[in-house]
Every structure is written in structure tokens, then in C-alpha cells.
Amino acid sequence: MQDTKRLKVLIAKPGLDGHDRGAKVVAQALKEAGMEVVYSGLHRTIDQIVNIAVQEDVDVIGLSIMTGAHIPITQKLFQKIREKGIDDKMVFVGGVIPSRDIPKLKELGVTGIFPGGTPLTETIHFLQSTVKKG
């Protein structure tokens, strides 16, 4: 009766940022790589994103941020997922991320950082090899 476990990924757009072409391209690529991708839609608050992650029981939360507010947003996300007791989820961030901010994001707990222009295959490979299954 046992079926194969499939990676479930939430692609979320937090905050004011109104550009989701990139997020949709990533979502499509992850789908084609065999993952089940939940898309949040635009303008989500962190509370909403965490709520979706709980109900959908995703393995991974991916934030797409183009506004430059990636550090405060990520900080708030980690605070919330700890509160909700789902800090076992892996978090990755994509969008407009200057390289000087990467160490800070890692320190906050982000596992993968994929600035605009990262080949999609790299993101896919990273998720497939990093997320613990089951």
C-alpha cells in the first residue's frame, strides 16, 4: 500500500513585492522535476505563509523576495515557524539577494540561497539532495 514520498514545496511571495514571474518559473521547474508545489499567490504576510506551510505539511518553504527586505522578512519567518513548532521545515530564499547578505541569511537559518540568475537545475538538485525524506 505504501506509495513513494514526494517532495512538497511551498513557493511563497511575502510582502509588497508584486513580481511573481520568477517565482512561477521556479514553481514550474520544480513541478517538472517531480515535486508537488503549492503556490501562495502575491502579497502574503508571514503569518499567512506559516499557516499555509502548517496546513499543507510541506517539506520546504521557498521565499521569493525582490524588494530588498529579505533580512527582516526571513527573520520574522523563522521566529514564526519556531512559535508554531514547524522549524523542521527547510527554508530557501530566491530573488534579488546581494551576495553581501548571504552570510547573514545563513546565520538566520536559511539553507539555500538562489539569487536571480541561478540555473534552475542547481535549485532542483539542491532540494533533491538536501531535504530529508519521510
Added chain:
Amino acid sequence: MELVKKVLQGDERSAARLISMIEEGLDEGYEAVSLLFPYTGKAHIIGVTGAPGAGKSTIIDKLAVGYGRQRRKVGVIAVDPTSSKGGGAFLGDRVRMRAAEKEEGIFIRSMAHRGFPGGIAKATIGAAIVLDGLGKEAILIESVGAGQTEIQISMICDSVITVLTSDYGDEMQLMKAGLIEIGDIVVMNKMDKPGAMEAAEDIAHYFASRKDKPWQIPVLTMEARKGEGVERLMTILDLHHKYMEGDIEGKSTKKEKMKQLVLALFKEEAWSSIMKKIQGKAAFEEIMQKVQDGKIDPYKAVRMALQYALPKE
């Protein structure tokens, strides 16, 4: 079991995890369903089916808000198709359920159908049981939306809404077996579109002439995006729920549905356990090779495979 207790206490995280376990087909998940089952059966399970773009998600969004106003707790299960290439899925129904998301106590779960036939996933009924155990009073299920063959959704729902728009085709489409047969309520949505009124009248005539008894299928006009027709739909859903719970015909329909559901699940499990047994075995691969090379016809291949998998005494 700890997980079951937590679900019954209303813990969302446990419910979400349990639904995943059912999706993965884990024994532990099925055992939990068995433990939950005696506490369930109170919720009104409502299916929404219809072509892609007909407005299924929007109708669910509005219904959820309407029920929220009546202080009824709502669960939503939105099923989307699994890609035949690679097995992934894009689950995007939540994007159109944002008003519903704001309702107190609502639980929305997206789900890929993973190849199960009939517009739902194998885990959809399990998820409905979990949401019932979680205390949801109305459970709204959105089917994949492939149209005419979504029979399975009616097996797991008390009431099914078929959503059409004015471009549904013509009477020929209605006369074909399928779409219309599985619905208890027909909605003509997007009444702002040209030709919608004529289409609604045609459909109403069609159903009036059928004289389905004792439940006469009602045809409702809606402009769901603006919320028009939602209250009437809620009233009719309540009537249909009463009919299913209280009427002799309704009760026997419900029993028949359960039987059909078990047969559908059994078919799925039987097929996958047979496949596990024969896949990769030399004799089976040989049959496949022969049919792929055009040496035997497909029916012959099936009969040979069946003889190999389940030899007759």
C-alpha cells in the same frame, strides 16, 4: 494513538501530518483513520466539479465565507492534477481562496491526484475523514476538473455541485453520459457572459424534462465572483443534505456510494499490489517486449500478463 487524540482535540499540525501519511500510503496513517472513523460522519461533504476555469475555486471561496458567517467550521480539499511527466504537480487553488483563508478555523489542503481516476486522489476520502475528526462541519472538495469522467468525487461526497458556464456546448453535451449524472445541483456560473441566460434556460428545460425523483436536480444561476447566488446555493445544499440524511432514497444512495468507493479503492490497491509482484520479472518484461515490437496485439498482451500474474488453477 497520540496523533488521533491530537486531531480530535483540534490540532491542525497533527491533522496535516496525518493527511500526508495517508497520501504516502503508510500503514500508520490507515490505522489512524480507523481510530478516527467512529468519531466522524457528522460533516456535510460537498464536492465541486466542472471544467477548468468554470469557477470552482471561487465558488468554494464564497461558500466558505458564507458558512463562516453562520459559524460553521469549514475544511477545504483542493485536488489538482499530477503531471504525467515526472509525477510533479502545481497546486494553485489557494490563490483564489484568499477570502476563505481569513475565516476563523478554516483548514485548506491542496492535494495532487497522483494518477487516481475520477477527479480526486486516493487520499481525498482519508483527508475528509481527518477534517471531520478535526471538527469541520462543512467539507468542500474541489475536483481536478477534467469534466465528464469525474465519477469518484460523487462517491465520497454527500452533495455534488456541477459548475458550468455558457460555453458548456449544447444539449448534446448534456445528453452524453458523465458530467451531469454526478451532480446533485447544477450551477450556471458567470452569468455576466453573453449567452449565459439562454444557456441556463436550456439546461433548466433539460432537467425539467428528466423528472429525476425524488431529488429534482435544481439549476442555479450565479456570478460567483460577485457573490451572487451564493446564499441560494447554501440553502439548496442544506436541503440536499437533509434529503441525503433523512430520505429513504437519499440514505440508499449513500450506501450505494460507499460500496462504489470501496470497489474503486480496491481496484487501485489490487492493481498496485499485482504490479509490485510482476514488474521487472523476466516473463512480464518479455510480454511487454513482444507487444512493443508489434508481434502481439494489446489485448493478447493483457491476457498473457493476467495469466502470468494470476494463473488460473
